[in-house]
Amino acid sequence: MTREFKPGPYNYCDYRCERCDEREYCRVYKENQERLLQHYLKGEDPNDPEVFLNDLKEIFEKTKDMIRKAAEEQGIDLEDLEEIPEEEIEEFDPHNYVIYNLAYDYFDQAHKLIKKLEKEGIPEEIAEEFEDFVWYHTLLVAKAGRLVSSFDDKFFDEETKRIEQEGTIQVLKKGIKLSRRALDKMLNELPDDFQSIVDLIDTLKRLETQLNSDMKKRVDEV
Template sequence: MEEHFIPGVHNYCDRWCDRCPFTARCRVYVSEQEFSEDAKDPADPAFWQNIKKNFEGVLEMLNKMMAEMGIDPEEMDKLPAPKPDPDIQALEIAMREKTARYANAVDDFFRGNAPYFEEKGEELEAQIQDGRPVDVEKWQFFQDAVDVIRWYQYFISAKIHRAVNSMEHLEEFDDPKQSDSNGSAKVVIIAIERSLGAWEVLSRQLPEKHAEIVGLQRQLQYLHTELCRLFPDWNAFHRPGFDDEPGQTMRLDFNPN
């Protein structure tokens, strides 16, 4: 069984396990399936016992790795904490504000247009009841686009935060292109591109909402440009699994071109 797992595949994925082609080869997914339902509920003590068990496992692995590298954890504890880079901190705050603005704008869009979507749903229902033809595929694609937007809405913020924060640790990587920062940037840039494509699907199907959607796409385009400027080598990062067997990717790649 062990040899089927792809080492580190879960480190640079989008955590959308329901749509992931690597579930059977992902150690995180497989171990999560072993949890009882109680262990998935934060209100249940089993959930916290499980977290504790996982934490102990990670700590043990880290201590082993440090021992192999000749690092004494007790000596490390005595070292002064590194000072955060003020430029990176300022950048992180600026990006956090912009991603929060996008996430809130997405909520506003769906909340503000709830009556409009309800009306569209009723029109569709009437169309079905009257026996008029319905383009099922088109509406499924539409629903999929909404799912994509919703899935990445907060993910983008979390990953940008990680990409920028990890810039402080670039020198720890022999190859900066394979740094955690560059990998996180790659994952978030892909998420932004998919979100842009998904908004394009909505825009085509809801032409009367075009102006609102363009405003959201502009926010995403700004983030995309900024990330490409900060991480010019983002595409050179190699994601375990996803960049080895891209032909297996099941998720729809929304490509407006």
């Protein structure tokens, strides 16, 4: 039986393949595993800078071919496209949206606590939770930025934007859930950082509320 892969875009991905229940249906995961296998068979270290850069080159070449093929199917001649003058490109500021500012505030607060805890040493009892906390504190703000950038995106049609936004929201909700679980455990194990953790939980709650109530709310509407 032929295995069916999930379609793109892959914005529902949180880049933690080792913990993903859907990796067997993910084309990106399959290709990455095949690439790693080829390196091992050749006796290469996939983390070697030269090997890594060669991988990137191959990925970019493959992406260019995919774009070229898609353009041909749409009857678009890429050679005829004119370069858009820089002054005509609208600047986008994610800070215009409340939800992004909340995600950024969370990132900023979390980053300070992470640096403090890394300096002091991470208790073994919260090692796994701390890993989740670290991982998602950057991913949440990145995904929030991607979400708000799609609101004013004039390139994609409404259906494509809807699919992409749904995937991004899915990752945001997952990140909030796992971050909250991590912080709850840290709250019990790190009494000296009680207030910092409480503040982080509060920011997460506000982020979740904004996501569920009015994710498109702008700062000038507050």
